[in-house]
Amino acid sequence: MSTRLSVNVNKIAVLRNSRGGHEPDVVRAARTCLDAGADGITVHPRPDARHIREDDVHALAALCAEYAVEFNLEGNPFAPPRPGYPGFLALCDAVRPAQATLVPDSDGQITSDHGFDFDHAMAELTPLVSALKTMGCRVSLFANADHPALARANECGADRIELYTGPFADAHARGDQAALDDCARAAGIAQAAGLGVNAGHDLSQDNLGAFLAAIPSIMEVSIGHALISEALYAGLDTTVRRYLDIIKNAAR
Numbered sequence: 001m002s003t004r005l006s007v008n009v010n011k012i013a014v015l016r017n018s019r020g021g022h023e024p025d026v027v028r029a030a031r032t033c034l035d036a037g038a039d040g041i042t043v044h045p046r047p048d049a050r051h052i053r054e055d056d057v058h059a060l061a062a063l064c065a066e067y068a069v070e071f072n073l074e075g076n077p078f079a080p081p082r083p084g085y086p087g088f089l090a091l092c093d094a095v096r097p098a099q100a101t102l103v104p105d106s107d108g109q110i111t112s113d114h115g116f117d118f119d120h121a122m123a124e125l126t127p128l129v130s131a132l133k134t135m136g137c138r139v140s141l142f143a144n145a146d147h148p149a150l151a152r153a154n155e156c157g158a159d160r161i162e163l164y165t166g167p168f169a170d171a172h173a174r175g176d177q178a179a180l181d182d183c184a185r186a187a188g189i190a191q192a193a194g195l196g197v198n199a200g201h202d203l204s205q206d207n208l209g210a211f212l213a214a215i216p217s218i219m220e221v222s223i224g225h226a227l228i229s230e231a232l233y234a235g236l237d238t239t240v241r242r243y244l245d246i247i248k249n250a251a252r
């Protein structure tokens with residue numbers, strides 16, 4: 001099966017929230033992505049509600065149910081609830097996403113920049129993963145490709161990892177191959193441990209083809225920042241189709 005494309009629409013909400021009101025409409029944008037052929041929608045609501053809000057999560061979950069596609073909800077399961085953010089597990093319980101991707105972000109981070117420490121996180125993660133699976137969610141863990149204990153990611157019952165591809169994207173832009181080799185090695189280690197492998201962060205039309213050519217077994221890529229930026233020039237429908245073409249060509 002070829003790699004699935006899940007479009008992250010966080011950045012649509014950034015633009016909307018910059019003025020208040022409803023435009024651009026997150027659900028309309030997500031619908032455009034799905035009509036163009038995207039396989040699912042990702043959001044990573046942050047506790048400060050800087051972009052995706054709780055009401056967006058509900059509306060996008062309903063949209064994904066309407067299209068019978070995967071809704072991938074990302075977040076830090078340890079971040080406490082606060083007004084406007086009920087907590088990651090409570091959100092999952094309310095909307096039952098097909099996939100819950102756990103990301104160990106702290107509050108002030110501009111964006112995600114690291115995965116879990118698999119030497120130390122297992123005891124805390126195990127009951128959370130179990131609760132999410134009881135809700136019917138597939139569980140994926142955000143992971144640095146060079147973490148020495150990656151093979152332990154399966155110990156908490158997770159189904160997949162999501163390789164953090166920020167370092168790959170930076171290295172690719174410099175013409176450096178080493179981070180891609182790290183990702184390929186990490187994918188092999190995770191698969192040998194029985195885990196599926198997703199990937200995301202800073203993937204773009206410039207680097208996705210090289211990434212998938214080296215690691216064709218990636219099950220899903222979630223792409224937001226670059227895709228939404230590129231869509232400002234080419235349009236959302238065209239941009240999503242371009243990503244799907246890259247994925248199709250990489251699978252040949």
Ligand SMILES: CC(=O)[C@@H](O)[C@H](O)COP(=O)(O)O
Pocket residue numbers: 008010011043044046074103110111112142200201224
């Ligand atoms: C886990 C990951 O890499 C993405 O979800 C990324 O964190 C997007 O979040 P922002 O849109 O807030 O940067």
Ligand SMILES: NCC(=O)COP(=O)(O)O
Pocket residue numbers: 008042044074162199200201202203222223224225226227
């Ligand atoms: N999980 C990664 C994601 O959803 C999108 O990350 P980015 O493309 O916005 O960097």
